[in-house]
Amino acid sequence: MNDANNLLNLSFRRALPPAVLALLLLLSAWLPVLPLLALGWPLPLLVAIQGILAALLSRWLGLPGWWQLINLLFCPLAWLAADSGIDRRWFLAGFALLAITSLGSLKTRVPLYLSSRRAVEEIAKRLPERPDVRVVDLGCGLGGLLMGLAATRADCRLSGVEMAPLNWLVSRLRLGRKANIRLGSLWREDLAGYDVVYAYLSPAPMARLWDKVRREMRPGSLFISNSFAVPGVAADETVALHDLTDSRLLIWRI
Ligand SMILES: C[S@@+](CC[C@H](N)C(=O)[O-])C[C@H]1O[C@@H](n2cnc3c(N)ncnc32)[C@H](O)[C@@H]1O
Known part of the structure; x- marks a missing residue:
């Protein structure tokens, strides 16, 4: 039974x-x-x-x-x-805002939440010290992480890919020429072209994302996940962020 x-x-x-x-x-x-x-x-x-x-x-x-x-x-x-x-219109407005920013998360199981300033600082410290380092934020949300990196490391080549149209638009407008922001799925992004790949997603896609990282990322590059572990694969470095949600960065050297 x-x-x-x-x-x-x-x-x-x-x-x-x-x-x-x-x-x-x-x-x-x-x-x-x-x-x-x-x-x-x-x-x-x-x-x-x-x-x-x-x-x-x-x-x-x-x-x-x-x-x-x-x-x-x-x-x-x-x-x-x-x-x-x-007033009930506030509830309707809240629902509409949630729907246009996060409806896709029903399928992807990745909602919208934002990297903290501490995350930006710790990532900036770990970027290689040469110009033209290529960085991508997979699921760049409202572009906050890339804005922070653009302010501290303007010499990097920053990219973001985002699936939710409203989030993409906000990122695009905020970043202008500072980063290349594309509307689309992170699964279509070729990771071979990046020195640093950042993802702040959810537990759901991590095993599949790790497969993609291993297939596509080049030796010497960095994969950084905010908060979410790869099942069964220990990170090379873990950085406690002591931010509002007490999150951590997990870093793998490929
Ligand atoms: C937790 S938020 C992180 C936002 C941003 N990276 C940051 O750190 O502030 C995750 C974002 O990934 C986006 N996303 C989820 N699945 C995606 C996919 N398959 N392709 C592209 N973007 C995706 C969501 O729409 C959401 O905006």
């Missing part, structure tokens, strides 16, 4: 991206709750029951802890927010 359960859970997780599965579970948790509404149960209690059911379902189907927490709190918090008197 346990084996059948595990098989079912695995099939669900393989078939659907975690965010879609989490949403389906959030909605399904309303099914047993709605008839109780018709019986006159108080809404705050039903919202709490729905949250608990959604979290338990997420746990049962093996979603990571943060999805269990999101599903536990989503409807109760949405209910509190709807009652708070905040």
Whole structure:
């Protein structure tokens, strides 16, 4: 019975991206709750029951802890927010902004968050001391890392590739001629042309990215990942950043 359960859970997780599965579970948790509404149960209690059911379902189907927490709190918090008197157009505006910056992350499983100033400083220190060093930020977001490097190492040839159109546009406008910013997927970028490759992505693509690094990067180049390890491959250097999220740089010399 346990084996059948595990098989079912695995099939669900393989078939659907975690965010879609989490949403389906959030909605399904309303099914047993709605008839109780018709019986006159108080809404705050039903919202709490729905949250608990959604979290338990997420746990049962093996979603990571943060999805269990999101599903536990989503409807109760949405209910509190709807009652708070905040103009609903703000929620719509927030949702629209999230959608245009991060909708692609449903597929890529890489959301938008930004490198800190400490990350820029530590990377700048490790760039080779010669002119024309070629650096790429894979998934350059809003271009913050490249802006920082352009300010400290204007002699480098900076590039960024970004898949989300709004993020790409912001990077492009911010960086102008200081960097070559392309709209597209990092998987189409040939890494052989770079001395330093930087990525701040998520755990999801790291094993595949490491395969690409090993196939394409030239000996003597540097691969730097902010926060996310390559499964089973120790970094040559780890640098604690002591920034807001207490992140670290993992550095491999190829
Ligand atoms: C965590 S953010 C990092 C932003 C930036 N590198 C920084 O450090 O400030 C990751 C970015 O990678 C982008 N991204 C995710 N998958 C991608 C892909 N396959 N190709 C290009 N960009 C991608 C996302 O849209 C997001 O903007």
